[in-house]
Amino acid sequence: MKSISLAAAGLFALACGVPSGARAADLPRRFAPQPVLAAPPAFTWTGFYAGVNAGGAVGGDFRAETTAPRPAALPASRAEVSAGGFVAGGTAGYNYQFTPGRGIVVGVEADAGYADLHNQFRVGAGAAGTASGGLTTDTYFVTARGRVGYAWGPLLAYATGGWGFTEIGVRGSAALPGRVAPASFNARVPVDGYTVGAGLEYMIVPNLSVKGEYLYSDLGRDVRFPAAGTGFGVRTGLDTHQLKLGLNYHFNLFN
Template identity: 40%
Template sequence: MRNTLIGLLSGAAALALVASSAQAADMPSRYAPPPVYDAIPVFTWTGFYAGLNAGYGWSTGTSRYYDPAFGYVGSSSNGGFVGGGQAGYNYQMGMFVIGAEADIQYASVGNKGASYGSRYFAGNSDGYYGTLRARLGFAFDRALIFGTGGFAYGDVGGNNSSDPQLGYHRGNSTNGGWTLGGGVEYAVTNNITAKVEGSYVNLDTRGNYTVNGYQGARRDTEFGVVKAGLNYKFN
C-alpha cells in the first residue's frame, strides 16, 4: 500500500512538472530580441560623373624665328589660368577602377606673340584644348589613385603670326596630339568627389615661313597643367 501511494505521488509530480513546462513555453519570452544590424553600404566608384576644374598651365615649348645667318633664334614661354569642365564614367572591379573621361578647357598658356629684329609677330596667349582619355586607377575605399592618357586637340598657341612689312598672316588652327597624366581623387560624400590632377599635353609642332623660307617661325605647342576639380557622381 505504501509503495502504491509513493508511485501515485511521483506520477502526479511528474505530470505537474510537464504541465508547468508546457505553460511556460506558451508564455512570452522575457529576453530581449537579438539586435538587428544594418550593413553600411560599401562605396563604389562605378557610375557616370560630371564636374568643373581650375588650375595653372605653363608652356614647355618655345617660339624660335629663323634667320639665314643664325638659324633658329629667340625663345619664349608663357603660363596662365586653365579652367573648364569634364564628364566621364568609371567602373570598379575590386580595387581596380577603369573609365573614360572627356574635357574641354580654356587655356592661357600659348606662344602666340613674340618679336625678332624689326619683324613683329602679333598674337595673344588665349586658347583652348580638349582631351578624350582612358583612366586606370586603384581604389582604397573612398580614395582613388589614377593614371590617364589619350587624344588631345586644341589651339593653344604657336599658330598665329604676321609680318606687317610682308603682309604675311597665319590664322588660328586646331591641332591634334596626345596627353598623359595622373592624380588622386577622394569621395567626400557618396555623390561629391574632389581631385587634384597633373598632365602633359603635346599638340604637334608648327612652322610658319615667309618669302621662300628666309623668314619664319617655329613653335612647339607643348604645355603642362596642374588643376583641382569637383565632380558630381550620379547614382
Template identity: 30%
Template sequence: MMRTKISMATLTLALFASPAVAADLPALKEPPVLPPSAIWTGAYFGANLGGIFDASSSIKIVSAPLYNDAANGAGLVGPSAFGNAVALAIPGESNASNLGVIGGGQIGYNWQFSSFLAGVETDIQGTTLSQNVKVFGSATERTTGAFVGVQTNFSKSLGYLGTVRGRFGYLVTPTLLLYGTAGLAYGGANFNNGVFVLSSLANFPTAAVSENYNDGRIGWAAGGGVEWMFMPRWSAKVEYLYYDLGTVSANAIAWGVVGSGAMLYSDYFKSSARINGNVVRAGVNYHFQPLGPAPVLAKY
C-alpha cells in the same frame, strides 16, 4: 535500488539528447567581412581650374635666299648679295616659353571593382597661354658693306585644350582614389611669323611680310592624380597632365624691289614650334547613382 536505476536512466538519456539540443542552439560565428560599397560607380560631371605652361620653348628658324640681283640692276658695284645677307641675319633658334591659366569642365563614367576602378573621361578647357617674341639679327652685304637688319616677330598661343581619356585607379581607402590616365588630346593652336627687313643703304627697299597658322590640332595626353570622395555624391581632385599636339610651322617670303622695278632680292623664311606642355589643375565632381539612394560612405 529502484532510485539508482532511475538516476542511471536519466543520465543516459541526457547524454544522448545533448547533441540534438546543441544542434538547435544558434552558433556563435564571427561577423562576415563585407567589401566596400561601390560608391564610385556611375556617371559624374564637374569643373576644373589650374595652370598651364609650355614644355618646349624653342622656335626653330630656317632662312634661305631665293634671288640675288647678280645683274646689278640696283646700280651697285659688283653683284648684289642682299638675299644672302638677309638670310644670314636670322638667328637659327629663339625662345617663347610661357605660362597661363586653364579652366573648364569634365564629364565621365566610373566602374568600381572592389578596390580598383576603371573609367572614361572627356574634358574641354579654355586657356590664356600666349606669347609674343621679337628677335633681331643683322649682317653685312658683301658688295657695299651696307648694314642689313632683320626683325622677326613670333606669336604663339593655345586657345583651347580638350581630352578624351581612360582612367585606371586604386582605392587606398573606400573614399580615396589614386589613378593614372591617358588618351587623345586636341586643341586650337595659333602661330605667326612676321619678318621686317631694313638696311643702311640709301633707298634700300624695306620688306614686311607675315604668315599665320591657325588651326585645330590632335595629339595625346597622359598623367595622373588623386581624388577624394569627401561627402555623398561629391569628390575633389588634383591632377597633372602632359599634352603634345605636335609641331606647327609658318612660312614667309620677303623681297625688295628697287625704284626701276627690278627685284633686288627675295628670301624664304620658315619657323616652327612644338605645341606641348604641362597642366596642373584642381577640380570638383558631382556623382550620379540613378538606380538607388545617395551612397553611404563606409566608416572604419
C-alpha cells in the same frame, strides 16, 4: 468517499511541496526577436560623373622653327618662349571599379574649356636680321583620356593619358635687310598631340568628390606661310605643365 479525500489531499501536498521557482522554470520562455542589421553596401567608384575644373600652366614652352622648303635667303631659325596662363572648363567621364571597397578602377574622361596661355618673342634670325611676334592659345583646350587607378574606399589615386587639342595664334614678322623682303604672318594653327598625367580624387560626401590633377601636354603642327614669292614651312608647337583642381558630381547610374 474516503478514497476521493485521500487523492485530493495527496495533490494538495504535492502542490505545496514543489518550489514555485521550479514550476516557473518548467514553463516555456518568450524572447523578443533579435533585429536583423543589413551590412552597408561596399563603396564603389563605378558610374558616370560630370564636373568643373580650373587651374594654371606652371611651365612649358611655345615653339616655332622654320622647316623646309624655305627661300635660300632665309636662314633656319627657331624661337622658344615660356608659356603661362590659366585654364578652366568642364569634365565628364565614367569609372568602373572591379572590386567594391578597395581595388582597381579604370575609366575614360574628357575635358574641354578655355585656355589663355600666351607670350611674346623677339629672336635673331641670322646675322643681319630679326624676327618678332607673339604666340597665344586664347581659345579652347580639349583632352580625351583613359584613366587607371587604385581606390581605398573614398580615396582614388590614378594615372591618365590620351589626346590633347587646341589652337595656337601665331603672329609676327621677319626682316632680313638687303636679303629678303620683310615677311609677316598672322594665323591660327590647330595643334594636337599626347597628354599624360596623374591625380588624387576624394569623395567628400555621397556623390560629390574633389580632385587635384597634373597634366603634361605636347602638341604640334606643320604649317606653311608665303614669303619672298615662294613660302616657308614652320613647325609650331606647345608643351604645358598644368595643375588643376576639380569638383565632380557622381550620378551612380548603371553601377
